[in-house]
Amino acid sequence: MQPNYTIRRPTQAELSMLPAIEVAAAQLFLPTQHAFIATWPPATLDDLQAYFAWDGVWVAVDADAMPVGFALARIVDGEVYLSELDVHPDHGQRGVGRELIKAVAIWGKQQGYRHMSLLTFNDIAWNGLFYARLGFRALTAAECGPELTAIAQSHIAVGLPATARVAMLAELDQLVDLH
Template sequence: MPRLAAVERAAARQFPGRLLPPALRAGAVPLAVLREAHLEGRLWVALSPRGLPVGFAVADTCDGDAFLVELDVHPAHQCLGLGRALVARVVQWGRAAGHAALTLTTFASLPWNAPFYARLGFQSLAPEACGPALASRLAAEARLGLRERVAMRLALR
């Protein structure tokens, strides 16, 4: 699990500073959060042919729906279907848990963010369509300096 931070930081370097402040670019999902997600079956890791972590997804719940907390694929391993495969695992988890939808927050304009999720069937949510916890997440992201964020939803039933 400690190696997942390096994957996350490598992926974060692709984001322009106008959208992701440099201070946040150096951050990573805390190890305690990863451990808890692993123990609860909410962490999935993509491995290279050599068995090294090259991508991961973390899920949780938000407003009663499944929620994609984090999805990262190391730039050297992108465009190989790993992101799609990780999202598919989160979708399976959400369906198995009985959630009606999978939600997430992401950057609206970057091709590997909202447009990527739209190709997987996610739809952008208007601010008034967000539940209170999802709206709170977007507001917290804005306070941290993240720009051009949007919430998205995929129906699971």
């Protein structure tokens, strides 16, 4: 990550800035087969507040201390679950997403967890392949716990194509050592 970014916990006031980052990041889906995602509403302030209360929000801020990316995580099936990762496209391709994942992994390890899971698209290079390069591996349906399975089913219920989704898992030790 370039030195003009910092990963930290957000302030309460910064939560209201995160939906705009999510909307901007969603525009990256426009040229893909999942363009409809660009029109979905972002996380609500209530949703973000819940993650904040769980201690599950991290922000990347630029040199002016303005949020440019964020990660949301919680505990699912007894392990860290990366619910969302968004980086404003103006700050993409600079290692910000990788550093957000590393921050979540450090927190998870400090809490005594061993793995991080997530759900993503397997047919977009900056989704599944990005996570695979960081050390995540695809899970079979049998390897998914009941809570992760329920989240995956809820994604399908709101219109995400089941055939394009993949559950992935990585060891926190590996993610903590990302460069």
